[in-house]
Amino acid sequence: MTATEATSEKKERWTASWKHLYSEVVTTGLCTGCAGCVVVCPHDVLGYDDTNGVYKPIELEADYGGPGDCSHGDKACTTCTRACPRFRMWEPEIDQFLFGRTRNPDELSGVFSDVVLARAADPILHEVGQDGGLVSALLVYALEHDIIDAALVSYLEGDGSTWKAIPGVARTRDEVIASAGSRYTYSANPRSSRACSPTSCSPAPPTRSCMKSARTAGSSPRCSSTRSSTTSSTPRW
Numbered sequence: 001m002t003a004t005e006a007t008s009e010k011k012e013r014w015t016a017s018w019k020h021l022y023s024e025v026v027t028t029g030l031c032t033g034c035a036g037c038v039v040v041c042p043h044d045v046l047g048y049d050d051t052n053g054v055y056k057p058i059e060l061e062a063d064y065g066g067p068g069d070c071s072h073g074d075k076a077c078t079t080c081t082r083a084c085p086r087f088r089m090w091e092p093e094i095d096q097f098l099f100g101r102t103r104n105p106d107e108l109s110g111v112f113s114d115v116v117l118a119r120a121a122d123p124i125l126h127e128v129g130q131d132g133g134l135v136s137a138l139l140v141y142a143l144e145h146d147i148i149d150a151a152l153v154s155y156l157e158g159d160g161s162t163w164k165a166i167p168g169v170a171r172t173r174d175e176v177i178a179s180a181g182s183r184y185t186y187s188a189n190p191r192s193s194r195a196c197s198p199t200s201c202s203p204a205p206p207t208r209s210c211m212k213s214a215r216t217a218g219s220s221p222r223c224s225s226t227r228s229s230t231t232s233s234t235p236r237w
């Protein structure tokens, strides 16, 4: 192989930053509101707007270049676009990493060796879970066998009647049971990865409402108002 061929085979340098994410995902309807970009941003540029059904990442301060730009991106920060599951084509790369090949056109669900129908054998998990409670059963198994320390899940606000999902952390079987069931709405579960404990946490990425109260109070946006004000014992961020 010639030096030129070797160079051309080298992976193209990744330079995409917030301005690309904003124009290609956030403003185009591709954004799922997962908050992955918000959680990984190393410079706390991004917050999360969960008011009035928005559920999208936002730039917190105009100082960084305006809502659709980020000066850290001009200095080669690309973290947010690397984390986004909707940014450009990431499936071939992850298929190659996991399976050593990219998926074929008829593999719409991705590369797999088998497909199974399963449900929880535990009657409680089967009862509280959605469609058989398999995910709840897997989480409980992983927790009880020290495979994971905790899982990022979603709970429901208040008594559940609003159907507003609240990201949270489950560390026990009871917490998995409390979070069981599907949410047919947004739930930015990665936000709860910054939670420290069910009752004391900081820093969760700030929300728009948190920023407003911080500005009013002249304090840091990393305020405790990012936490749900509910008095329920259900763990929340």
Ligand code: SF4
Pocket: 017, 018, 040, 041, 042, 043, 044, 045, 046, 070, 071, 072, 073, 077, 078, 079, 080, 081
């Ligand atoms: S480019 Fe870097 S600093 Fe700017 S929003 Fe993305 S992750 Fe944050």
Ligand code: SF4
Pocket: 021, 025, 026, 030, 031, 032, 033, 034, 035, 036, 037, 038, 056, 057, 083, 084, 085, 086, 087
């Ligand atoms: S990482 Fe999630 S929240 Fe951020 S732009 Fe991508 S889909 Fe939207």
